[in-house]
Amino acid sequence: MTSALRRAAALLAAVPAALLVLVSAAAPAQAADYRYWSFWKWSGGAWAYQQQGPAVYAPADGSVDGWRFALSPDGGKDAARPGAAGGFAALCAATPAEAGRKRVAVVLDFGTPADAPKGAGTPPPARTACASVPTAATSAEVLAAVAPPLRYDGAGMLCAIAGYPRAGCGEALADAPAGESGTAAGSPAGHSLLGPVLGGLLVVLLGAGAWWQVRHRR
Structure with a gap:
């Protein structure tokens, strides 16, 4: 396996871990x-x-x-x-x-x-x-x-x-039951996963692109 191929494989192997970190960071903290x-x-x-x-x-x-x-x-x-x-x-x-x-x-x-x-x-x-x-x-x-x-x-x-x-x-x-507060249903917290998920998809695409380039240079 060439060095370029090894680098691409390592990048793809890192994608699941990167996605896990992104999704974990995206989980909203319990607001008091x-x-x-x-x-x-x-x-x-x-x-x-x-x-x-x-x-x-x-x-x-x-x-x-x-x-x-x-x-x-x-x-x-x-x-x-x-x-x-x-x-x-x-x-x-x-x-x-x-x-x-x-x-x-x-x-x-x-x-x-x-x-x-x-x-x-x-x-x-x-x-x-x-x-x-x-x-x-x-x-x-x-x-x-x-x-x-x-x-x-x-x-x-x-x-x-x-x-x-x-x-x-x-x-x-910290653990108020849902419905007791005046929080609006469409509050920004409901959309907090969007940015990290898009970031994760970008990592996947970059990894797939690198793999495709290596495969076609062989």
């Missing part, structure tokens, strides 16, 4: 889900994940803040959204405008029994409110005005709204 209060804003007729924290974000007059407690993946857009719509006109119809103050509607969704921490009991029913607060108030101050008591951890993470839940704060659950 967390029980926490996700923060939303009503925008364009739908809930949009709020990128700023409530202690920083200062909603404008006529805004709607949404809160949902659920078992959700970390990362924002795939978290569980509030179940109710956030129309400001309806939510704040009974709250008159005042000079030097702003009105901010609030939607609170305490989640489902499946979202509740162990021992927390049945979550309170969802509710809405309309806060009349100083114009510079943040969403944290809006929330404190309509849904006390609030509970924060040492790092400033919001752990409880209106006293719910009584204990815990953002616990990670």
Whole structure:
């Protein structure tokens, strides 16, 4: 066997091992889900994940803040959204405008029994409110005005709204049952094998091409 033929044979022999490595690397890691209060804003007729924290974000007059407690993946857009719509006109119809103050509607969704921490009991029913607060108030101050008591951890993470839940704060659950989180069925994780599999096919084709060239040079 010529040296070129030996090199081609070695390349083909390496293909299964390379594919095994690629497929193994492609297996998605178990992402942790967390029980926490996700923060939303009503925008364009739908809930949009709020990128700023409530202690920083200062909603404008006529805004709607949404809160949902659920078992959700970390990362924002795939978290569980509030179940109710956030129309400001309806939510704040009974709250008159005042000079030097702003009105901010609030939607609170305490989640489902499946979202509740162990021992927390049945979550309170969802509710809405309309806060009349100083114009510079943040969403944290809006929330404190309509849904006390609030509970924060040492790092400033919001752990409880209106006293719910009584204990815990953002616990990670690595093996959350399917369907309990707000992860979308078409999330990128569902397509994570595509790149490595194509890479594996490319290795096979390269190996086959090398073998063909050697065979035709003999």
